[in-house]
Amino acid sequence: MDGMVHVYTGNGKGKTTSAxxxxxxxxxxxxxxxxxxxxxxxxxxxxxxxxxxxxxxIEQFGRKKFIKNSAxxxxxxxxxxxxxxxxxxxxxxxxxxxxxxxANIAVYFDLFTVDQxxxxxxxxxxKIEVVLTxxxxxRKIIEYADLVTEMKEIKHYYNDGITARKGIEN
Amino acid sequence: MDGMVHVYTGNGKGKTTSAxxxxxxxxxxxxxxxxxxxxxxxxxxxxxxxxxxxxxxIEQFGRKKFIKNSAxxxxxxxxxxxxxxxxxxxxxxxxxxxxxxxANIAVYFDLFTVDQxxxxxxxxxxKIEVVLTxxxxxRKIIEYADLVTEMKEIKHYYNDGITARKGIEN
Numbered sequence: 001m002d003g004m005v006h007v008y009t010g011n012g013k014g015k016t017t018s019a020x021x022x023x024x025x026x027x028x029x030x031x032x033x034x035x036x037x038x039x040x041x042x043x044x045x046x047x048x049x050x051x052x053x054x055x056x057x058i059e060q061f062g063r064k065k066f067i068k069n070s071a072x073x074x075x076x077x078x079x080x081x082x083x084x085x086x087x088x089x090x091x092x093x094x095x096x097x098x099x100x101x102x103a104n105i106a107v108y109f110d111l112f113t114v115d116q117x118x119x120x121x122x123x124x125x126x127k128i129e130v131v132l133t134x135x136x137x138x139r140k141i142i143e144y145a146d147l148v149t150e151m152k153e154i155k156h157y158y159n160d161g162i163t164a165r166k167g168i169e170n
Numbered sequence: 171m172d173g174m175v176h177v178y179t180g181n182g183k184g185k186t187t188s189a190x191x192x193x194x195x196x197x198x199x200x201x202x203x204x205x206x207x208x209x210x211x212x213x214x215x216x217x218x219x220x221x222x223x224x225x226x227x228i229e230q231f232g233r234k235k236f237i238k239n240s241a242x243x244x245x246x247x248x249x250x251x252x253x254x255x256x257x258x259x260x261x262x263x264x265x266x267x268x269x270x271x272x273a274n275i276a277v278y279f280d281l282f283t284v285d286q287x288x289x290x291x292x293x294x295x296x297k298i299e300v301v302l303t304x305x306x307x308x309r310k311i312i313e314y315a316d317l318v319t320e321m322k323e324i325k326h327y328y329n330d331g332i333t334a335r336k337g338i339e340n
Contacts, residue, residue, distance in 0.1 A: 001335075004327055004338075006183070008184055010322070012319035012320065013176070013188070013317065013319045014178060014184055014185075014188035014191075014192075014319050014321065015184075015188075016191070017187075017188040017189075017190075017191030017192045017194075017195060018183070018184035018185075018187040018188035018191055018321075019187075019191070020187075020190075020191035020194055020195070021184075021186070021187030021188055021189070021190035021191035021192075021194070021216065022184075022187045022191075022338070024187075024190055024191070024194055024216050024219045024220065025187065025190070025214065025215045025216040025219070025337060025338070025340075026215070026337040026338065027218075027219050028214075028215035028216045028217060028218035028219035028220070028337070029215035029218070029336050029337030030337070031337045044195065044198075045195045045196070045198035045199035046191065046194050046195040046198045047198060048197075048198035048199070049194045049195070049197050049198035049223055050194065050198070052222060052223060053219055053222060096337070097337075097338075129338060142324065142325070145325065146325070146327045147183065147325055147326050147327050148323075148324035148325040148326075149182035149183045149184050149321050149322065149323060149324065150182065150321075150322040150324050151182075151184065151188075151319050151320075151321055151322075152180070152319065152320040152321075152322050153318075153319060154312065154318035154319065154320050155312070155315065155316070155317055155318040156317050156318075157174055157316045157317050165171075166199050167195060167196040167198070167199030167200070167201045167266070167267075168174075168192070168195070168196065168267075168299060170195075
């Protein structure tokens with residue numbers, strides 16, 4: 001059976017963590033997992049744990065600081081490098097599950113176009129399961145995907161002035 | 171600072187996986203994590219991975235088959251055992267993050283009451299961060315929690331007659 005295309009989007013918590021959880025589940029079933037993170041270059045705490053699991057590989061294609069208003073040349077260059085790398089991975093037989101973390105954000109900030117993202121996924125080895133995360137998923141991606149979950153913020157303590165904490169938010 | 175209370179609910183995918191992802195992130199930051207799973211007794215694939223991470227402990231307080239219509243005596247007995255175990259854990263200094271997977275389902279199926287669940291959390295060592303997962307979160311839990319995310323199903327391939335797959339859904 002062909003692999004499915006999942007999207008986790010919305011303004012709520014749990015998009016990247018659920019992709020990480022899925023990676024951990026898949027690895028536990030003996031599947032090989034690749035995680036490519038767009039627009040992120042910071043060493044999040046989960047990387048320390050994931051490095052200890054043999055069949056999960058993770059690479060980052062962004063800068064330490066998250067893009068604020070608009071991307072610059074370096075942001076785009078890093079994303080392009082990721083795009084080419086992931087194209088090879090999606091055309092190989094090396095992985096069963098490929099997670100494109102913040103792919104929606106990459107499109108939102110014009111690091112590449114939504115059509116380029118769909119081409120990337122569409123031209124893959126179809127056995128591969130693909131997961132895309134990030135807020136502001138483009139309508140074309142929602143239409144293209146097999147499974148879409150919106151993480152909807154109902155209540156959030158950031159709203160009360162509490163800032164991100166190590167091991168919980170990052 | 172006191173630990174927060176998170177809830178992941180809704181009919182969409184990603185509730186348990188995001189709790190698992192959060193556990194992996196917290197463990198990567200050197201925090202100690204306990205995961206208690208209500209209404210689950212089956213060896214999900216993620217357990218194989220989590221067993222390899224030193225500072226994550228996981229225990230199950232349910233049966234292999236998920237409760238279908240209503241709980242019976244054995245379901246309740248297993249949940250009560252979990253409740254007592256978790257009460258001790260939440261009053262100790264052993265863990266920084268405690269995940270009560272399917273706690274909402276436990277309330278929904280009357281394995282314990284919503285007031286009992288709130289007492290359990292309210293009476294804890296307040297340094298501990300708590301995460302509750304499961305559909306049908308009770309309104310009292312939503313009100314009580316600091317952070318609530320609804321995983322909302324926008325599109326799902328189960329709807330097309332495809333069944334759960336090892337490493338992806340379980």
